[in-house]
Amino acid sequence: MGAQIIDGKAISSAIRQQIKQQVMELQQKTGKSPGLAVVLVGEDPASQIYVRNKEKACQEVGIYSEVYRLPQETSQQQLLDLVHQLNERQEINGILVQLPLPDHLDEMTVLRDISPDKDVDGFHAVNAGKLLNGEKGFVPCTPKGIITLIKSTNVDIKGKDAVVVGRSNIVGKPVSILLLNENATVTICHSKTADLKSHTQRADILVVATGKPNLITGDMVKPGSVVIDVGTTRVEGKLTGDVHFASAKEVAGWITPVPGGVGPMTITMLLQNTVEAAVSQWKL
Numbered sequence: 001m002g003a004q005i006i007d008g009k010a011i012s013s014a015i016r017q018q019i020k021q022q023v024m025e026l027q028q029k030t031g032k033s034p035g036l037a038v039v040l041v042g043e044d045p046a047s048q049i050y051v052r053n054k055e056k057a058c059q060e061v062g063i064y065s066e067v068y069r070l071p072q073e074t075s076q077q078q079l080l081d082l083v084h085q086l087n088e089r090q091e092i093n094g095i096l097v098q099l100p101l102p103d104h105l106d107e108m109t110v111l112r113d114i115s116p117d118k119d120v121d122g123f124h125a126v127n128a129g130k131l132l133n134g135e136k137g138f139v140p141c142t143p144k145g146i147i148t149l150i151k152s153t154n155v156d157i158k159g160k161d162a163v164v165v166g167r168s169n170i171v172g173k174p175v176s177i178l179l180l181n182e183n184a185t186v187t188i189c190h191s192k193t194a195d196l197k198s199h200t201q202r203a204d205i206l207v208v209a210t211g212k213p214n215l216i217t218g219d220m221v222k223p224g225s226v227v228i229d230v231g232t233t234r235v236e237g238k239l240t241g242d243v244h245f246a247s248a249k250e251v252a253g254w255i256t257p258v259p260g261g262v263g264p265m266t267i268t269m270l271l272q273n274t275v276e277a278a279v280s281q282w283k284l
């Protein structure tokens with residue numbers, strides 16, 4: 001037996017086809033393409049790969065993109081100046097500043113200076129607040145992708161016990177809110193959680209975003225559950241998830257692989273948010 005694999009790559013490419021079509025229609029209607037600016041500070045190798053993947057994905061669907069590769073020693077003011085310029089530019093509908101930033105830069109200040117209307121990452125305090133209040137705004141890409149993957153299984157989220165491991169502002173907290181909005185009963189676990197296994201074992205839906213490779217083993221998984229592995233850590237050159245795939249897949253009902261699960265969906269949702277930004281800025 002074993003779990004069914006949730007194929008993030010396949011689901012992603014189907015959605016990207018739709019986005020491509022939508023971009024073509026927008027071009028015909030307005031003569032313009034949605035535009036995304038990606039800002040990368042420093043030389044972190046993982047960030048460079050993600051940024052390249054985002055650039056390629058934009059090209060694939062016809063979204064105009066600009067990538068700014070700034071040196072490690074960029075000052076806070078230089079970065080803010082660039083963000084302010086991008087806020088003003090008509091042809092840029094979405095702005096993404098790749099995280100983490102080098103230690104001498106203040107992430108919160110930089111994120112707050114991105115215009116909330118162009119915050120396609122959904123990290124601005126205004127968009128985070130809207131998510132919390134159930135108002136319409138940009139939803140962070142990884143959490144949005146996770147909900148899409150769960151829905152692809154046709155498992156009804158309503159009334160289910162959902163357990164999220166991790167409470168970061170970019171994954172754990174927003175995915176917990178989205179699951180709550182879908183009427184799951186949500187438990188959020190973190191590094192101070194007393195007995196992690198007692199929680200994960202009860203999870204009908206388990207989302208793991210810790211960056212701790214193989215933290216969740218098969219014995220911690222509820223039989224038949226939906227397991228979403230967000231972690232991407234390079235271990236001896238191999239991209240490794242937070243879930244021990246071989247043991248967990250014997251127990252779960254559905255499971256996402258790493259790579260090929262959440263990662264491609266994150267980028268697809270970024271494309272979706274960028275189109276959404278253009279449509280709203282163009283007042284269509």
Ligand SMILES: NC(=O)C1=CN([C@@H]2O[C@H](COP(=O)(O)OP(=O)(O)OC[C@H]3O[C@@H](n4cnc5c(N)ncnc54)[C@H](OP(=O)(O)O)[C@@H]3O)[C@@H](O)[C@H]2O)C=CC1
Pocket residue numbers: 142165166167168169170171172189190191192193196209210211212215230231232233262263264266
């Ligand atoms: N595939 C994708 O698209 C994406 C993948 N990622 C990946 O997901 C992972 C998590 O990212 P991110 O949320 O930014 O990470 P953070 O480091 O910001 O947060 C990790 C969270 O995990 C918790 N945690 C750490 N160790 C344990 C443990 N032993 N038991 C329970 N909880 C623990 C931490 O708890 P505490 O708060 O107490 O410290 C924290 O809340 C990383 O591997 C990252 O690369 C991230 C974004 C997108």
Ligand SMILES: Nc1nc(=O)c2c([nH]1)NC[C@@H]1CN(c3ccc(C(=O)N[C@@H](CCC(=O)O)C(=O)O)cc3)C=[N+]21
Pocket residue numbers: 049050053096097098099100121141142232239258259260261262263264266267
């Ligand atoms: N402002 C900002 N926005 C982000 O969305 C953001 C960020 N900062 N910082 C880092 C995390 C991480 N993240 C990933 C995106 C794609 C893959 C991805 O495509 N992964 C592929 C494999 C890629 C590879 O081979 O390394 C996969 O899982 O199949 C992974 C991780 C976005 N993040």
